[in-house]
Amino acid sequence: MKKAWILILSLCFALVIAGCSSGASGKDDGELTIAWLPNESGADMGEAREEIGKAIEEATGQKVKHQTTTDYIVAIEAIANGKADLAFLGAQGYIEANEKNKKVEPLVVSSGESGTLEDAIYHSWLTVKKGNEQEYEKGGEYTIDGIKGKRFSFVSNSSTSGFQVPSTEIGKHFSEKGEDLAPEDLMEGGEGKFFSEVLFGGSHQGSAVNLLTEKADAAAFCDTCVANYVELEEGKANEAGSVYKVKEGAAEPFQNLAGEQFTLFSVTPVLNAPIVINSENVDEEAKQKILDTLTSEETKNNEKIFVPEGSETSGLFEKASGKEQFVKVEDKWFNPIRELQKK
Numbered sequence: 001m002k003k004a005w006i007l008i009l010s011l012c013f014a015l016v017i018a019g020c021s022s023g024a025s026g027k028d029d030g031e032l033t034i035a036w037l038p039n040e041s042g043a044d045m046g047e048a049r050e051e052i053g054k055a056i057e058e059a060t061g062q063k064v065k066h067q068t069t070t071d072y073i074v075a076i077e078a079i080a081n082g083k084a085d086l087a088f089l090g091a092q093g094y095i096e097a098n099e100k101n102k103k104v105e106p107l108v109v110s111s112g113e114s115g116t117l118e119d120a121i122y123h124s125w126l127t128v129k130k131g132n133e134q135e136y137e138k139g140g141e142y143t144i145d146g147i148k149g150k151r152f153s154f155v156s157n158s159s160t161s162g163f164q165v166p167s168t169e170i171g172k173h174f175s176e177k178g179e180d181l182a183p184e185d186l187m188e189g190g191e192g193k194f195f196s197e198v199l200f201g202g203s204h205q206g207s208a209v210n211l212l213t214e215k216a217d218a219a220a221f222c223d224t225c226v227a228n229y230v231e232l233e234e235g236k237a238n239e240a241g242s243v244y245k246v247k248e249g250a251a252e253p254f255q256n257l258a259g260e261q262f263t264l265f266s267v268t269p270v271l272n273a274p275i276v277i278n279s280e281n282v283d284e285e286a287k288q289k290i291l292d293t294l295t296s297e298e299t300k301n302n303e304k305i306f307v308p309e310g311s312e313t314s315g316l317f318e319k320a321s322g323k324e325q326f327v328k329v330e331d332k333w334f335n336p337i338r339e340l341q342k343k
Contacts, residue, residue: 032056032282033065035075035084037093038203039225041068044251044314051304052294052316056086059293060286070202072158079104085281086290088316090273091337092160098331103280106334107287108294108326109272110306110316115323117333120272123223123238124161126169129211130243130261136218142240142265144173151197153207153216157187160337161222161270162204168340169268170194183341205229209253212246212260222270228314229254238267251314271337274329291328300325 034056036049053064067084069075076093078084080100086107089097097104112119126144128136135146147170155162167183174181174194181194189195199216201207204225211219223238229250235242245261246254275294277287299305306324307315317324 031063031065032060032086032286033067033078033084035067035078035087036069037072037075037089038070039205040088040316041070041203042205042252044228045316047304048314048316051302055293055299055302056290059289062286072156072202076100076158079276079278082278082281084278086275086277088273088275090158090160091271091334092164093158094274094276095334095338096158097276101278101280104276104278106274106329106331107277107291109274109329109333111323111325111327112272113321113323115321115325115327117327117329120327121269122161122272124165124169124220124268124270125223125238125264126166126218126220126266127208127211127262127264128218129214130245130263132217133241133263133265136265144170144266147218148174148194149196150217151189151199151215152186152195153199153201153210153219154186155201155204155207155221157183157200159204160273161268162201162207162220164337164340165268165270166220166266169266205253208262209257211262212254212257218265224318227318233261238264240264240267271334274334275326294326295328 034053040049049066053066057064067078072093075087075089076097079087079089080097087097094104094106109117109120111117112121126147136142136144138145154166157163164183167186170186171181171183186194187198189197199210201210201219201221204221207219207221208226210216229246230244231247233243233245241264243261243263245259246257248258250258277290279287282290293299303311304313304315306317306319307313308319
């Protein structure tokens with residue numbers, strides 16, 4: 001009898017230890033957590049987030065929990081350390097998470113109008129408030145020469161289109177003029193620095209607001225992240241010299257900025273952002289089910305995820321041609337962004 005009690009107590013102790021170990025890993029059986037960057041964490045994106053969550057729930061039979069954030073690093077760390085199972089990150093954010101944990105893998109990106117990876121791009125903008133664009137014009141063309149010495153707003157140093165791409169562009173342009181600039185040289189402003197002041201908006205929306213409220217003289221942010229809040233006023237989409245204005249009734253943080261305008265003075269194509277997965281948390285069977293549902297016709301035709309032109313819905317992706325969809329992507333597709341870090 002004594003031996004039996006000892007055996008029972010030993011088994012109970014083992015179960016307690018196993019339970020503690022499971023909790024420490026950050027995994028939660030029966031539940032999948034998706035981490036979202038600040039750009040996609042706003043209330044106006046809630047319906048689109050929920051639609052993706054519903055699709056994954058139906059495919060896997062697991063409840064989906066959404067982790068919204070106010071900081072790029074929080075989302076990157078969540079997927080890298082296993083607190084999140086999936087995440088929607090920029091290319092740079094994915095690369096940083098993958099460097100921290102090789103089990104973080106890209107799953108899909110949204111395609112271009114062709115429905116393939118060939119034109120799966122968005123655009124990094126350098127912008128100035130309407131009325132100040134003459135400082136960035138020379139000989140009838142736009143140039144970034146006038147940016148030196150200005151108060152400048154980036155998004156986050158973990159943002160692809162809001163820091164990595166524009167900082168590389170600025171560094172390359174001014175290196176041709178004899179200045180040796182690395183991205184880290186552009187992260188702080190002040191006396192003796194390239195910029196007089198450097199701000200980080202925390203999101204693309206935040207960087208745009210820094211510009212429009214005149215906290216910054218010029219700013220970097222991307223087209224897709226502000227598409228729900230602004231509309232083309234003059235020129236052609238994604239061309240230097242074109243003017244955009246904040247829509248009437250625009251959601252937070254643009255709710256008090258309707259009618260405010262800004263001009264593009266530099267536009268650079270950027271690889272689309274991936275949905276990534278932590279394969280240490282998600283087994284191969286569940287991963288395949290998630291991939292299958294995201295790349296399905298049903299998801300492609302979900303107008304709350306891929307929003308048709310002219311729709312009032314605030315979605316994550318625009319549908320211009322009708323062919324836009326999620327496409328499977330491999331790690332090597334992001335090598336051009338890795339190469340930027342070497343320049």
